[in-house]
Amino acid sequence: MLHLPKDLILASASPRRIQLLRQVGLEFRAISASIQEEYNGRKPVEFAVDMAVEKASSVAASLEQAIVLAADTIVVLGDKILGKPSDAKEAKEMLHSLSNRLHEVITGYCIYDRPSNNVIKNYELTKVWFRELENEEIESYVNSGSPLDKAGAYGIQDDFGAVFVSRIEGCYYNVVGLPLAKVYNDLKHCIANNVM
Amino acid sequence: MLHLPKDLILASASPRRIQLLRQVGLEFRAISASIQEEYNGRKPVEFAVDMAVEKASSVAASLEQAIVLAADTIVVLGDKILGKPSDAKEAKEMLHSLSNRLHEVITGYCIYDRPSNNVIKNYELTKVWFRELENEEIESYVNSGSPLDKAGAYGIQDDFGAVFVSRIEGCYYNVVGLPLAKVYNDLKHCIANNVM
Numbered sequence: 001m002l003h004l005p006k007d008l009i010l011a012s013a014s015p016r017r018i019q020l021l022r023q024v025g026l027e028f029r030a031i032s033a034s035i036q037e038e039y040n041g042r043k044p045v046e047f048a049v050d051m052a053v054e055k056a057s058s059v060a061a062s063l064e065q066a067i068v069l070a071a072d073t074i075v076v077l078g079d080k081i082l083g084k085p086s087d088a089k090e091a092k093e094m095l096h097s098l099s100n101r102l103h104e105v106i107t108g109y110c111i112y113d114r115p116s117n118n119v120i121k122n123y124e125l126t127k128v129w130f131r132e133l134e135n136e137e138i139e140s141y142v143n144s145g146s147p148l149d150k151a152g153a154y155g156i157q158d159d160f161g162a163v164f165v166s167r168i169e170g171c172y173y174n175v176v177g178l179p180l181a182k183v184y185n186d187l188k189h190c191i192a193n194n195v196m
Numbered sequence: 197m198l199h200l201p202k203d204l205i206l207a208s209a210s211p212r213r214i215q216l217l218r219q220v221g222l223e224f225r226a227i228s229a230s231i232q233e234e235y236n237g238r239k240p241v242e243f244a245v246d247m248a249v250e251k252a253s254s255v256a257a258s259l260e261q262a263i264v265l266a267a268d269t270i271v272v273l274g275d276k277i278l279g280k281p282s283d284a285k286e287a288k289e290m291l292h293s294l295s296n297r298l299h300e301v302i303t304g305y306c307i308y309d310r311p312s313n314n315v316i317k318n319y320e321l322t323k324v325w326f327r328e329l330e331n332e333e334i335e336s337y338v339n340s341g342s343p344l345d346k347a348g349a350y351g352i353q354d355d356f357g358a359v360f361v362s363r364i365e366g367c368y369y370n371v372v373g374l375p376l377a378k379v380y381n382d383l384k385h386c387i388a389n390n391v392m
Contacts, residue, residue: 001336001356002356023353023355023358023360024355024356024359025355052280080309083288131377131381140197156368159197159219159221160197160219160220162220162376162377163220163376163377163380163381164377165367165368165377166367166377166378167365167366167367168364168365168366168367168368169363169364169365170363170364170366171359171361171362171363172352172361172364172368180358180359181327181359181360181361181362182362184359185327185359
């Protein structure tokens with residue numbers, strides 16, 4: 001796959017993002033980035049990209065030579081941004097609100113080069129349709145615990161998640177947490193043009 | 197998840213289909229079905245469904261009590277059906293023909309009940325867009341061996357496959373080999389209506 005000119009750092013402790021980046025054969029180290037997420041009325045795309053830049057720069061600050069990749073995934077339903085649910089009750093509410101509707105999944109990402117401080121910001125948007133969910137299905141899924149650490153209270157790669165989604169338009173991996181094709185192409189472009 | 201009234205048999209030895217069906221928490225046994233695949237000028241959907249029915253009935257014939265699930269996935273480019281490539285050369289040709297174009301992935305499936313011989317036939321269609329592929333990427337991917345046992349010479353779940361696909365419209369799992377949401381709903385419907 002790609003041969004990067006320096007170490008790649010994934011600014012994330014998310015097991016899903018780590019697995020996705022491994023899937024495309026890239027070698028990297030993962031360093032957790034903890035930031036405060038506050039919407040402050042920003043538009044969804046702007047918010048997701050800002051969060052990714054904050055994560056990338058917070059990790060890049062401590063590195064002399066590296067390419068840092070960070071991402072932030074949000075679920076947008078109408079004009080509401082759904083983050084991770086705070087408890088099982090909120091997870092059930094989120095799933096009820098997604099039932100039989102279309103929502104959007106946006107991942108903002110940032111590639112931050114050290115020491116040049118060159119920055120690439122980008123995002124991917126996927127439309128996701130849920131079929132009508134039954135109470136029992138929502139209960140069983142939330143009781144499994146899986147929805148609690150996921151934006152919008154579901155994972156398309158989960159048991160129930162896989163059968164809740166009737167259709168998507170866009171990149172599948174974006175819904176899991178990292179738009180592999182777009183990130184890969186941006187990295188390839190950076191190397192070809194000596195941006196890093 | 198679903199509680200089936202009798203044993204579920206997957207009429208397939210495909211490791212991808214076995215993994216997908218496991219993902220949604222269903223218990224089943226896999227029995228390989230070997231049939232001859234000949235297009236004979238049939239339309240793609242008709243062909244995929246016919247193949248699924250053939251696989252299901254060939255396995256069901258030897259069972260007294262069971263629900264048999266079979267599926268057949270094909271890749272359709274323009275008016276051509278792409279099956280599994282016969283060798284590395286054909287795999288490279290297929291990938292070149294898919295580059296920078298839209299194609300369709302169709303999975304026909306069949307749920308065959310024993311002893312009632314009730315049959316449900318259905319299919320799912322997903323549109324898949326490939327970005328422009330570089331010669332080097334095609335070479336590396338085919339040399340990995342993975343394209344050789346896959347219809348259309350790629351797996352969207354592979355390392356290279358994941359970064360070749362820029363966008364899909366429809367069900368992701370259908371592209372991997374089994375449309376989980378639709379199959380699950382059909383099984384649920386069968387149980388609720390005592391079709392099995």
